[in-house]
Amino acid sequence: MEDSAASAAVSLSSLLCTETESFLxxxxxxxxxxxxxxxDCNLPDTHEYITMLVDRExxxxxxxxxxxxxxxxxxARLDAIKWILEKRAFFGLRFRTAYLSVSYFDRFxxxxxxxxxxxxxxxxxxxxCLSIAVKMEECSIPALTEFLVEHYYFESKVIQxxxxxxxxxxxxxxxxxxxxxxxxxxxxxxxDKSRPRDLAFRAVEFIFAMAKEFGLLDHKPSAIAAxxxxxxxxxxxxxxxxxxxxxxxxxxxxxxxxxxxxxxxLMQDIDVEKxxxxxxxxSPDLSTIRSSFGNFNEDSAITSVVVGKKRRRLRxxxxxxxxxxxxxxxx
Amino acid sequence: MVDxxxxxxNNGGAAGSNRPVWLQQYDLxxxxxxxxxxxxxxxxxxxxxNRGKCIAIKKFKQSKDGDGVSPTAIxxxxxxxxxxxxxxxxLVNVHINPADMSLYLAFDYAEHDLYEIIRHHREKVSHSINxxxxxxxxxxxxxxxxxxxxxxxxxxxxxxxxxxxxxxGEEQGVVKIADFGLARIxxxxxxxxxxxxxxxxxWYRAPELLLGSKHYTSAVDMWAVGCxxxxxxxxxxxxxxxxxxxxxxxxxxxxxDKIFKVLGHPTPEKWPTLVSLPHWQSDQQxxxxxxxESPGLHNVVHLPQKQPAYDLLSKMLEYDPKKRxxxxxxxxxxxxxxxxxxxxxxxxPCQSGEKVVNYPxxxxxxxxxxxxxxxxxxPQSVSSGNAVAASMVxxxxxxxxxxxxxxxxxxxxxxxFNLASQANMxxxxxxxxxxxxxxxxxxxxxxxxxRRKDPGMGMTGYPPSQKSRRF
Numbered sequence: 055m056e057d058s059a060a061s062a063a064v065s066l067s068s069l070l071c072t073e074t075e076s077f078l079x080x081x082x083x084x085x086x087x088x089x090x091x092x093x094d095c096n097l098p099d100t101h102e103y104i105t106m107l108v109d110r111e112x113x114x115x116x117x118x119x120x121x122x123x124x125x126x127x128x129x130a131r132l133d134a135i136k137w138i139l140e141k142r143a144f145f146g147l148r149f150r151t152a153y154l155s156v157s158y159f160d161r162f163x164x165x166x167x168x169x170x171x172x173x174x175x176x177x178x179x180x181x182x183c184l185s186i187a188v189k190m191e192e193c194s195i196p197a198l199t200e201f202l203v204e205h206y207y208f209e210s211k212v213i214q215x216x217x218x219x220x221x222x223x224x225x226x227x228x229x230x231x232x233x234x235x236x237x238x239x240x241x242x243x244x245x246d247k248s249r250p251r252d253l254a255f256r257a258v259e260f261i262f263a264m265a266k267e268f269g270l271l272d273h274k275p276s277a278i279a280a281x282x283x284x285x286x287x288x289x290x291x292x293x294x295x296x297x298x299x300x301x302x303x304x305x306x307x308x309x310x311x312x313x314x315x316x317x318x319x320l321m322q323d324i325d326v327e328k329x330x331x332x333x334x335x336x337s338p339d340l341s342t343i344r345s346s347f348g349n350f351n352e353d354s355a356i357t358s359v360v361v362g363k364k365r366r367r368l369r370x371x372x373x374x375x376x377x378x379x380x381x382x383x384x385x
Numbered sequence: 386m387v388d389x390x391x392x393x394x395n396n397g398g399a400a401g402s403n404r405p406v407w408l409q410q411y412d413l414x415x416x417x418x419x420x421x422x423x424x425x426x427x428x429x430x431x432x433x434x435n436r437g438k439c440i441a442i443k444k445f446k447q448s449k450d451g452d453g454v455s456p457t458a459i460x461x462x463x464x465x466x467x468x469x470x471x472x473x474x475x476l477v478n479v480h481i482n483p484a485d486m487s488l489y490l491a492f493d494y495a496e497h498d499l500y501e502i503i504r505h506h507r508e509k510v511s512h513s514i515n516x517x518x519x520x521x522x523x524x525x526x527x528x529x530x531x532x533x534x535x536x537x538x539x540x541x542x543x544x545x546x547x548x549x550x551x552x553x554g555e556e557q558g559v560v561k562i563a564d565f566g567l568a569r570i571x572x573x574x575x576x577x578x579x580x581x582x583x584x585x586x587x588w589y590r591a592p593e594l595l596l597g598s599k600h601y602t603s604a605v606d607m608w609a610v611g612c613x614x615x616x617x618x619x620x621x622x623x624x625x626x627x628x629x630x631x632x633x634x635x636x637x638x639x640x641x642d643k644i645f646k647v648l649g650h651p652t653p654e655k656w657p658t659l660v661s662l663p664h665w666q667s668d669q670q671x672x673x674x675x676x677x678e679s680p681g682l683h684n685v686v687h688l689p690q691k692q693p694a695y696d697l698l699s700k701m702l703e704y705d706p707k708k709r710x711x712x713x714x715x716x717x718x719x720x721x722x723x724x725x726x727x728x729x730x731x732x733x734p735c736q737s738g739e740k741v742v743n744y745p746x747x748x749x750x751x752x753x754x755x756x757x758x759x760x761x762x763x764p765q766s767v768s769s770g771n772a773v774a775a776s777m778v779x780x781x782x783x784x785x786x787x788x789x790x791x792x793x794x795x796x797x798x799x800x801x802f803n804l805a806s807q808a809n810m811x812x813x814x815x816x817x818x819x820x821x822x823x824x825x826x827x828x829x830x831x832x833x834x835x836r837r838k839d840p841g842m843g844m845t846g847y848p849p850s851q852k853s854r855r856f
Contacts, residue, residue, distance in 0.1 A: 103537060106536070182453075189454070189459050189460070190456075190460065190463065195452075195456060197451055198451055210450065210453060211486075213453055214454055217454045218454060221454065225466065226459075226462045226466045226479065227463065227466050227467070228459065229464070229467055
């Protein structure tokens with residue numbers, strides 16, 4: 055079990071490093087994200103595009119509230135995200151595709167419950183979310199049977215039913231705005247760094263680190279994108295510095311500052327390197343943070359710092375519903 | 386908005402009494418369209434409040450076994466869920482047939498399309514389409530397109546058969562852009578057109594695409610609108626190239642040649658990025674070999690060059706996509722500010738004394754059932770109208786009195802996809818049992834405000850309205 059779990063653990067940093075060249079070569083689309091040589095951002099309609107996205111996300115984020123999430127589900131979710139990132143690397147998918155999969159996953163679970171210990175259902179949900187995201191975003195689509203999860207085999211028809219259940223549950227609204235829609239534009243506005251590509255990679259790491267720690271529904275993608283860039287630039291920025299930089303992104307409006315600051319504080323406490331540590335690194339007090347950052351304040355920032363430092367490897371004998379026990383039941 | 390055809394005592398089977406419940410909401414009238422995407426049927430709603438209303442039902446072809454839900458269906462439905470505009474088709478429902486997981490989209494039916502309207506004038510009527518109708522159709526088409534483009538949606542497959550026009554009813558003469566099977570939203574990557582397994586006619590394809598550009602912009606839609614505009618004026622496709630049929634998006638030399646003949650040769654002076662287009666470089670002999678000196682667009686469309694209509698058309702057919710008129714700019718053009726002003730009901734001119742052309746409804750094949758198999762039932766004719774409409778004089782070839790029987794009231798709206806239905810659907814799920822429970826806070830059922838169209842959805846069922854509002 056340790057072996058399989060270890061192999062399932064994903065180091066985002068290593069994925070990014072090893073894949074840099076290949077996806078730049080192979081994927082025109084992804085290269086848009088990391089290509090800063092073009093004049094795309096000077097096109098007069100880019101600003102309109104960003105404004106449209108910001109308007110669009112207003113209606114779909116920040117309204118979900120953080121409901122109580124069982125510990126086993128948090129673990130299962132983390133495993134699901136790791137699996138999705140693994141498949142992203144394996145198939146050379148876009149980051150946006152992986153991120154969309156996670157957002158479908160979270161949105162689905164905000165509307166439907168999965169019973170405790172139904173780990174096969176999480177596996178099926180992960181496959182179907184990724185499959186839908188791939189169909190939305192990618193030109194080249196792997197066969198369903200290539201999306202293998204550990205421990206379970208699902209027939210294509212079963213996956214298709216799950217796809218339909220997800221599509222239906224999400225009301226076919228699959229075209230979510232993601233932080234990746236903003237990343238390129240924000241970096242060109244915010245950063246004067248000579249190496250924007252490196253900054254973009256670092257920001258991507260923060261975006262996924264954030265996705266692993268928290269649900270995707272509580273923060274607006276534009277805020278996550280901006281905060282990830284700030285975190286990638288410097289983890290010690292003051293509020294004033296951030297506000298100054300935020301003024302460069304006029305489309306976001308000043309009312310966005312609090313949201314960005316909130317995300318930035320959370321990211322300050324995430325060490326992306328820590329995600330190289332194998333499985334089950336979670337914050338046991340996640341629910342505390344989640345419930346408090348609805349109305350974020352200084353205190354919750356401190357809380358999250360503390361919690362961040364408390365990260366530990368959950369062990370087999372940890373209480374009732376931790377990841378290990380969940381894994382164990384799969385066997 | 387989604388119905389899963391939950392049924393008790395039947396398994397959502399094929400025809401007859403085994404029809405899934407969702408299908409029992411409708412009286413099937415016949416098939417009105419067919420394409421690589423699947424089939425389109427005309428049906429009538431049996432239940433209140435829209436009893437008798439015509440609905441176009443698009444059935445997606447089943448995806449290849451093992452591929453799950455078809456990407457085309459996901460993208461199209463997703464897109465239709467995002468858009469709502471008077472000049473875009475309205476998706477009213479998505480049905481899932483639980484037995485085979487096939488997908489059906491229900492749209493408001495639009496009785497006419499530009500293909501049939503143009504053909505009717507060319508073959509049955511001795512005069513061209515009246516200027517008011519041309520201008521109104523074009524204005525509404527641009528209005529819908531401007532909405533799509535401002536929402537970062539590129540249609541990519543505009544052609545006369547995808548531009549629907551509502552028949553008798555309160556929306557009579559209103560244009561609806563349809564068929565979003567190839568449309569693109571945001572910056573999602575695009576497959577080359579040929580990869581979708583969809584045959585897109587090349588006649589409306591923009592020159593930059595014909596020359597191998599992979600960069601789609603909304604300007605490709607504006608080129609198509611220009612072609613459609615010219616076709617409305619002349620009743621003939623403007624650039625009728627002979628298509629090279631081959632996989633992998635072959636180079637369409639003849640289509641380019643047809644364009645060059647009318648518009649003259651493009652030059653790098655007028656279109657700077659021309660030299661970077663793949664086919665321009667790779668096939669210089671053929672493309673740059675013929676030289677067509679005298680642009681003859683005004684001769685082809687029989688318009689004096691100083692007329693606003695000609696000016697507008699020529700700006701839509703600008704070679705350089707960066708210089709081509711946008712939908713918003715086109716709506717602002719002088720052409721639309723001159724008499725006759727464009728109107729809401731494109732089919733019925735405001736001016737008294739103008740002759741109203743009664744366009745035929747699109748043909749309905751009444752021998753095909755929802756499974757796409759031909760049935761033995763005797764052909765029925767169909768009427769576009771309801772009881773009120775039926776009393777009007779109409780030239781529609783197919784008439785059928787509306788079924789006025791009292792139909793049982795259907796459950797309101799659409800059953801949302803809940804777990805009970807999933808239980809039904811998931812009978813074959815591998816790890817047995819139904820793992821999921823319905824969570825709290827299921828959103829109330831939302832009527833889908835989408836539009837989509839296909840070669841064939843029309844709608845009727847409203848009392849005819851003779852008023853023709855101006856914009």
